[in-house]
Amino acid sequence: MLISKFNKMIRNRLLWGIFAVIISISFVGMFTADGGCGVANDADPIAGTVDDLTVTRNDLQRARFFTELQVSLMMGRPLTERSPEMVRELENMAWRRALALKKAEKLGLHATDMEVVSHIQEDPMFSEGGVFQRSLYDQFANLFLARIGFSRRHYDDFVREEVVIEKLVEALSASVWIAPRELEQHLQTYTDVFTVQGVSISTNRLEPVEIPGLSEIEAYYLENTNYFVRSERRIVDYAVFPVDDFTDDITIEAEEIEDYYTDNLHEFRRDGVTADVLEMDLEAFDEMATDVDSRSEYLYLDEVAGDIRERLARREALHVAMDAATDFVMELIPPRRDEKAVSFDEAASKAGVTVRRTEPMSRTDPSPSPHDIDPMTLLREVFGLEETPEEYFSNAVAGESAAYVLALREVIPAGVPPLEEIVDEVRDTMIGERMAVKLSEHADELRQAIITAMADDPDMTFADAVAGKNLETRDYESFSIFNVPPELENIDILNAISSRNARELTEPIAINDETRLLIYVAHRDPMDEMSRNMLRRQIRENLYYHRSQQVFAEWQNHLLERLEIPERTLPEGEEPDAGRDMGRRPIL
Numbered sequence: 001m002l003i004s005k006f007n008k009m010i011r012n013r014l015l016w017g018i019f020a021v022i023i024s025i026s027f028v029g030m031f032t033a034d035g036g037c038g039v040a041n042d043a044d045p046i047a048g049t050v051d052d053l054t055v056t057r058n059d060l061q062r063a064r065f066f067t068e069l070q071v072s073l074m075m076g077r078p079l080t081e082r083s084p085e086m087v088r089e090l091e092n093m094a095w096r097r098a099l100a101l102k103k104a105e106k107l108g109l110h111a112t113d114m115e116v117v118s119h120i121q122e123d124p125m126f127s128e129g130g131v132f133q134r135s136l137y138d139q140f141a142n143l144f145l146a147r148i149g150f151s152r153r154h155y156d157d158f159v160r161e162e163v164v165i166e167k168l169v170e171a172l173s174a175s176v177w178i179a180p181r182e183l184e185q186h187l188q189t190y191t192d193v194f195t196v197q198g199v200s201i202s203t204n205r206l207e208p209v210e211i212p213g214l215s216e217i218e219a220y221y222l223e224n225t226n227y228f229v230r231s232e233r234r235i236v237d238y239a240v241f242p243v244d245d246f247t248d249d250i251t252i253e254a255e256e257i258e259d260y261y262t263d264n265l266h267e268f269r270r271d272g273v274t275a276d277v278l279e280m281d282l283e284a285f286d287e288m289a290t291d292v293d294s295r296s297e298y299l300y301l302d303e304v305a306g307d308i309r310e311r312l313a314r315r316e317a318l319h320v321a322m323d324a325a326t327d328f329v330m331e332l333i334p335p336r337r338d339e340k341a342v343s344f345d346e347a348a349s350k351a352g353v354t355v356r357r358t359e360p361m362s363r364t365d366p367s368p369s370p371h372d373i374d375p376m377t378l379l380r381e382v383f384g385l386e387e388t389p390e391e392y393f394s395n396a397v398a399g400e401s402a403a404y405v406l407a408l409r410e411v412i413p414a415g416v417p418p419l420e421e422i423v424d425e426v427r428d429t430m431i432g433e434r435m436a437v438k439l440s441e442h443a444d445e446l447r448q449a450i451i452t453a454m455a456d457d458p459d460m461t462f463a464d465a466v467a468g469k470n471l472e473t474r475d476y477e478s479f480s481i482f483n484v485p486p487e488l489e490n491i492d493i494l495n496a497i498s499s500r501n502a503r504e505l506t507e508p509i510a511i512n513d514e515t516r517l518l519i520y521v522a523h524r525d526p527m528d529e530m531s532r533n534m535l536r537r538q539i540r541e542n543l544y545y546h547r548s549q550q551v552f553a554e555w556q557n558h559l560l561e562r563l564e565i566p567e568r569t570l571p572e573g574e575e576p577d578a579g580r581d582m583g584r585r586p587i588l
Contacts, residue, residue: 004464016292032071032368047060047565048563050183053103055102059101060098063101064091066158066161067097069158071090072148078149086437092256095563096560098163099559101146101161101164101165104167113487116159116160121184125140126140147376147377147380155488160493169549170549172555173548173551174557176544176547178544183539183540186539186543187532188480189481190535191526191531192477192526195524196476196497196522197476197519197522198473198474198476198517198518198519199471200468200472200515200517201439201442201446201515202439202514202516203513203514203516204514206435206439207439209434209435210433212427212431214423216430217426217430218419220426220429221490226417228417228422228426229416234360234410235357235409235410236358237355237356238406238407239328239351240356240370241402241405242321242402243317243402244317245321249320250313250320252312260312261301261308269298269299270299297339318403321403325404325405328351328353330345331394331405333385334389356370356407360412363383364379370397370399372400372402382406385408385410387411393406420512429458432513435513436513440516443518444508450466454503462522490510496509500524501521503522504520506520
């Protein structure tokens with residue numbers, strides 16, 4: 001019991017949080033101008049100038065730092081792959097950000113703490129039912145931000161700059177004008193009610209194309225090597241420490257089960273008790289009222305104690321498995337220079353653990369095994385390994401059912417594989433392209449035949465025109481852009497429909513390589529005037545917003561075209577100042 005209490009205490013987040021606050025306060029003095037390591041550097045070289053705007057090296061570094069955060073937020077994961085194109089785009093975005101913030105500074109634009117807090121609290125990502133949930137923001141900060149290497153304070157500063165940039169966009173929007181005719185055209189696009197018919201044309205109605213010969217495949221491969229470029233791939237071995245191997249030694253006390261039940265009562269809601277009692281007849285209500293179990297909204301402790309014991313045992317067993325994996329890692333650390341390091345296989349044999357091997361994986365495509373490690377975590381660990389005796393293996397990595405240690409086995413460099421390795425892929429690519437061309441030609445012929453038939457006979461319906469062509473017609477009645485049928489929720493389809501008048505047929509729309517879609521607009525009617533007027537203001541505001549964004553982007557392009565950059569702007573390997581917390585606390 002004493003050991004169990006101690007174990008709970010050392011895993012208590014609140015306790016460690018208190019320790020962290022005490023330590024943080026102690027260290028603040030060490031990193032201020034008065035008390036320690038933080039020495040201000042008055043010399044901040046110029047990174048670039050244009051007009052009356054001067055961007056310093058620290059300004060650009062900060063912009064680079066927050067640009068990476070912005071892209072990571074958009075992608076939902078850290079930046080792991082940095083192609084030359086990606087690096088150039090990130091640099092371009094950083095310059096745009098730095099120049100915009102300098103212009104905002106010249107105009108005296110700034111964001112208060114309350115505006116930053118309000119911006120965060122209004123973010124739908126942190127809301128449930130339109131109400132800000134602090135727990136969602138804490139999860140975002142502790143899980144996502146920490147995983148990509150940023151802190152709450154970084155996010156505060158990032159949001160502050162985003163608010164300032166929004167104010168700058170609003171200031172530039174004064175030059176935006178929306179013509180009445182343009183507004184009316186957009187209003188028609190978004191409010192008109194359509195009745196359409198569609199037919200799907202697929203490759204299964206076509207004769208197969210001729211299979212290319214080896215000489216054709218070789219010629220195609222040489223002309224289109226860029227189609228078959230492979231990014232760097234890696235193969236790793238991994239030692240497995242299954243949770244099941246450690247559960248027998250775990251003892252869970254009754255008090256721990258009770259604590260878990262109390263802290264997580266929401267997990268044990270009883271099924272079938274959410275029915276509206278107002279809909280029950282008197283007899284059913286009396287039966288429910290006399291049934292103790294049905295009156296209780298939650299399962300009783302004795303009903304779920306076994307399940308809780310198993311959960312807690314597996315959780316504790318995973319901690320033990322992680323400890324065993326960490327001991328395994330310690331065996332792999334090279335000893336003194338005059339001693340030979342133990343190999344991964346030798347250490348695994350000595351520890352009696354199973355070693356498996358992954359499939360080749362790229363930075364964007366994880367291996368399916370080990371399946372219980374988060375894919376992004378797996379990629380981060382694998383592509384963080386180095387081909388050195390000290391860094392070819394990972395630390396212990398937690399999965400759902402085991403702890404793992406990864407070891408780099410092989411690095412397959414980026415490049416184009418030899419033809420003999422991918423001949424089947426090249427052949428399939430050629431066949432797919434030829435079928436796509438044949439399908440497009442067939443769809444064009446069908447479209448022209450339908451148009452001709454309906455032009456010759458004005459009373460002919462679209463269904464009559466496609467009759468006998470082995471095409472199934474689908475009808476979609478009375479919808480606008482705001483309530484599109486699920487089958488038509490595709491930007492290319494919507495653009496094609498909204499650009500056609502009544503009794504017009506769209507061009508063949510490519511749904512995928514195997515399917516083309518023809519849409520006939522049978523009717524296009526204006527929405528009632530009251531509904532149009534209700535949407536007019538919203539559409540006008542959206543137009544102003546998008547036009548302002550265009551003006552802002554063009555202004556940034558104009559500055560970048562005339563930007564003067566000194567020869568040296570960034571020392572190699574220097575960390576951005578924005579990446580240092582400097583002891584400041586987040587505001588939310």
